[in-house]
Amino acid sequence: MKILYDSKCPICIKNKLLVEKHDKKNILLFVDIHNNSDDLEKCMEQFPEINFSELNSKIYVINENEPVGGMDAIRMIYYKIGFCKLVSFSKLPIINKIFNLIYKFVSKNRFKISKFFKIKYSE
Numbered sequence: 001m002k003i004l005y006d007s008k009c010p011i012c013i014k015n016k017l018l019v020e021k022h023d024k025k026n027i028l029l030f031v032d033i034h035n036n037s038d039d040l041e042k043c044m045e046q047f048p049e050i051n052f053s054e055l056n057s058k059i060y061v062i063n064e065n066e067p068v069g070g071m072d073a074i075r076m077i078y079y080k081i082g083f084c085k086l087v088s089f090s091k092l093p094i095i096n097k098i099f100n101l102i103y104k105f106v107s108k109n110r111f112k113i114s115k116f117f118k119i120k121y122s123e
Contacts, residue, residue, distance in 0.1 A: 001080060002062040003073075004043060004055055007032040010114035011106065012059070022081040043067075058107050071103035 003019075006012045016030055031039045033055040043060075044050055047067045050060055054069070061073040068076055071090075079087045090099045106113060113119075 001027060001076070002029045002031050002039065002043065003077060004031050004033055004040065004050070004060040004062070006056065006059075007034050009110050010119040011110045014119060019077055019081055022083075024081075027080060028077065058103075070107070071100045074103065 003016075005016055019028065020030075029039070031037060031043065033040065033052070043062055044052075046065075047062070050067055050069075054060070058070045059073045060067055060069045061076050062068075063076055075087045075090060089095060
């Protein structure tokens with residue numbers, strides 16, 4: 001599964017490091033949206049709905065040749081690394097809406113939040 005992530009976002013880097021730590025089977029491939037790699041170009045050619053503006057507003061995963069973005073992408077990532085109970089919990093009707101709202105807020109304000117909490121970005 002490919003994860004298209006923002007390497008200039010401190011929260012994204014922290015999340016990436018956490019996910020990598022728990023990816024014991026090495027099934028996840030991180031693709032930096034700021035690095036014009038072949039993987040990124042192929043994804044953007046194959047899925048025209050994923051443009052740079054979209055990638056700057058939310059995380060995307062490519063799973064089984066299907067692009068998934070936002071909180072659903074986060075759920076998919078955490079499910080793959082074994083956080084199945086947390087993912088199931090996050091899908092409960094009211095909780096689902098809350099998680100989606102939190103994701104949208106954090107995604108939109110990730111740089112301000114990083115600065116406020118003094119989250120440094122370094123890989």
